[in-house]
Amino acid sequence: MNCAVEKTHDNGVASASWEPRLSRLSSDLLDQMERLRPAVVHEKAHVYPVSVPELWHKATDAVIDWRIPPDKPVRLYVHIPWCLARCTFCFYESRAGVPPETDVAAYIACLKTELGLYARNLRQNRLAAETLYIGGGTPSVLTPEQIRHFMDVIHDAVDFVKGASLIAEVSPGTLTPEKVAAFVEKGISRVSIGVQSFDDTILKICGRDHDAAGAVKAYEMLREAGIPEINFDLMLALPEQTLDSFARSVGKALELAPSSLSFLDLRVAPGSPLHKSGHYYPTWREDICMRAIYQEMLKADGRYERTRPHYYILPEQARGRSTRVPCLDSRPGPGCQIGIGVTAYSHIGDVCFINARNPKYQLTIQSGHLPVEWALTLDEEDKTAMRAIRDVVDLTVVPNLPEVLAQYPEQVKFLKDNGLIDADYSLTDDGCLFGEEIAYMFYPAKAKAAEMAACAAVGQTEGYER
Secondary structure, rough: OOOOOOOOOOOOOOOEOOHHHHHOOOOHHHHHOOOOOOOOOOOHHHHHHOHHHHHHHHHHHHOOOOOOOOOOEEEEEEEEEEEEOOOOOOOOOOOOOOOOOOHHHHHHHHHHHHHHHHHHHOOOEEEEEEEEEEEEEHHOOOHHHHHHHOOOOOOOOEEEEEEEEEEEEEOHHHHHHHHHHHHOOOOEEEEEEEEEEOOOHHHHOOOOOOHHHHHHHHHHHHHHHHOOOOEEEEEEEEOOHHHHHHHHHHHHHHHHHHOOEEEEEOOOOOOOOOOOOOOOOHHHHHHHHHHHHHHHHHHOOOOOEEEEOOOEEEOOOOOOOOOOOOOOOOOOEEEEEEEEOOOOOEEEOOOOEEEEOOHHHHHHHOOOOOEEEEEEEOHHHHHHHHHHHHHHHOOOOOOOHHHHHHOOOHHHHHHHHHHOOOOEEEEEEHHHOOOHHHHOOOOHHHHHHHHHHHHHHHOOOOOOOO
16 A cells, blocks of 8 residues: 655655555555454544433433542543634534624623533532633633633633643634633643644635645744643544645644644534535545655654544653543543533543533523433443543553453454554554554444434445444
């Protein structure tokens, strides 16, 4: 399999044609991993069981144990449901355009009420949190005044522990110095920029609100403001993306040297504008080539440390394995993650649950109740699967635990036999190429059956042998 790329960027590596490590992998292994490739119906593999909504049920049946360890601070996610422009591949809850002031004010009032309801249920006067992650949507679509108001609501209800991470997602097309100043004033210590690509043609196809120059300008704006940690999100397998185009984007990112780099595979939702557009999409094997490209480029660069299969940090700037939200609590023991806002996910004890969409979300909050619509009570099989999947994706290791080895002996043997994990059960460089595919290997049988049925329902039946 040829993954040769002509390096036309300047990232400290001599310009020449090169072929990533993927060329040495056997065709048989690639064939087997391709049959495990993730479906595109729902979420990423590593956010099981969120990724299999067919397992969930109406929340009225859920019994939530609100008792949480007193020494375990919550992880808090807040959803802002507006974007300046809606990406053509997006299937998250958001509305395009500048939101009316009255809508924002009403929504922030609901967030305040929801925080109070959680504090009441958890029998706390104020929530104690170790992480705040503000996502969407696009939080930076808010005005500076709305950002300050929103953050004041958070700070009035939450005590952040020493060393807490306060993180906000931004899109380059919505960022201004005044908005950055508001984030800094209210304690935001890490910003994740949705760069996606430095190819203007691809950005236009995806309906992004910025071009490559705008992404650079946003990054420089955040640096000048003194934001300690800045992450770039770059996407793989975008429409009309070539291996060379992707390599140039990685090279440009390395030239700018953000605190961390996240590499995300495109998920095209059936029925989305991009799904109907007729554009060419890179094949799964081209996607794997792109993963090999960023692995080799970051290894050659030498400054970045890999902390997940798809995540790299500058050790002197980033704290390390930055908390992955907004889905589920990956820490050992009972879950203690709260998601507020429309369609936000929470994980309390052994129950995961999802908020309603609007208008039901706001109507339920205004009636004095939590706006929970869907729930899933985790059984032991779920918890073992989650532990294995979390460790694969968060720690790049298969947990060497009796319950995991007993439940998944064939999977562990396959990974060992093919050099995808080493003697310590850590994912090798080759293994990290297949992080999502390996995560799928640890799905419980009930989840695989439910997801294959969902794939069949939308005509995606070829190649899914899990």
